[in-house]
Amino acid sequence: MSNPEPTTSAAPSELVFSFGTLLDEKVQQSLFGYRVNMLEDFLIGHGTTEVVITDLDVIAKSGKKVHLGLVRREGDTVSGGLLALSPDELAAADAYEVDAYARRRVPTGAHGQAWCYVSADSLDVAERIALIGDSIAYGRCTRDGGWAARVASRHITRDEENNRFFNLAWPGATMLEILDAAEAEVAARRADTVLVAAGINDLLHADGRGGAQVGQDVIARLESFCEAMEPQGRRVVVMSPNWVDTTLVPCLDLGEILDLRETLRSWSERTFRDFLDTWDVLADRPALFSDGLHPTAEGHRLLAEVVGNFDLHPGPSVS
Structure with missing residues (x-):
């Protein structure tokens, strides 16, 4: 997978682990104006579930009515990518994510701690x-x-x-x-x-x-x-x-x-x-x-x- 150099001059300072639509080039172009470099990474102790999206703007950007969400599963892993975003880009990602998600800290398997959009209902997805x-x-x-x-x-x-x-x-x-x-x-x-x-x-x-x-x-x-x-x-x-x-x-x-x-x-x-x-x-x-x-x-x-x-x-x- 090729990773073109960013065309923005903003210095990235926030690491975000994504396992879903934030990795999609169409979504990245819509939110950030360029395709973001990605490092392959994974989360330990998580699995995925489906989240139905009703926000029409989010559906238009992603092209999907069902996105992935995280649940806790001991022994499982979720593959994804680590994105380096500027504070403004992180704010754009926050605005893109619907209320079913919340930005929280997670430790990634390969690169340490990063932000991740997890379920807003922490106890519902806990194990x-x-x-x-x-x-x-x-x-x-x-x-x-x-x-x-x-x-x-x-x-x-x-x-x-x-x-x-x-x-x-x-x-x-x-x-x-x-x-x-x-x-x-x-x-x-x-x-x-x-x-x-x-x-x-x-x-x-x-x-x-x-x-x-x-x-x-x-x-x-x-x-x-x-x-x-x-x-x-x-x-x-x-x-x-x-x-x-x-x-x-x-x-x-x-x-x-x-x-x-x-x-x-x-x-x-x-x-x-x-x-x-x-x-x-x-x-x-x-x-x-x-x-x-x-x-x-x-x-x-x-x-x-x-x-x-x-x-x-x-x-x-x-x-």
Whole structure:
């Protein structure tokens, strides 16, 4: 395969692994104005699936109504190519990809870390999920393990041979404590996706620090955690804190909890990482809490619907 020299003067600085239409010369000409040099490469621990495209502009550029998407499959590989793009070209690629895709970091088999357009629904395409969190993730104040047990059951039922869900939650622990302990635990279970559900205890045990400082400390530790996980091929998904009834838990400030939520959201958006916002599920609904902090069984059921992408009004099951 010949690789003509680029005709653009912009210096490429962003590496993008593609396994689909971004490798097509027609698409590259439409987006970048030239055919991009490509290095052959591959992803470990992934397989492909079909994604139906409804965006007419994307269909016009690619000539296809069905594109490829990635799913996690331990032991599989996906072949593709590594493209070097300028920041403007990367922005053009972002605009081209439909909402079903999200740009995230992946380690390639031959050339190290690169951007890749993966499924926007991180948990739906995961195979081995590790949950690290606090007592809410653990399921305290419920008899059945709470939202995490429901999500685990759904995930494993979809593929009992390959799918796994490991609840590594640690009641009472802060985000900093959880992340410090999690790296070896996650690796031991060969998790491809790490769901992080914590943060309230960091505000409860602030040790004189203000909410803003707590948020900065959490982000700094999350950043280093992601930098350790991503080169191993693990995708980190950060959940928002939940609403708290501060009339029953007066040591917490609702404004500081909202600030932490926004800090996590803006960091995730800025750094191209996954953020799962569950705030609205329980906000201003004190009847869904057993003690103002921990959800009731019904609160956990509603959280599970959002985290596990359950049908809110399920019909008859089919096989």
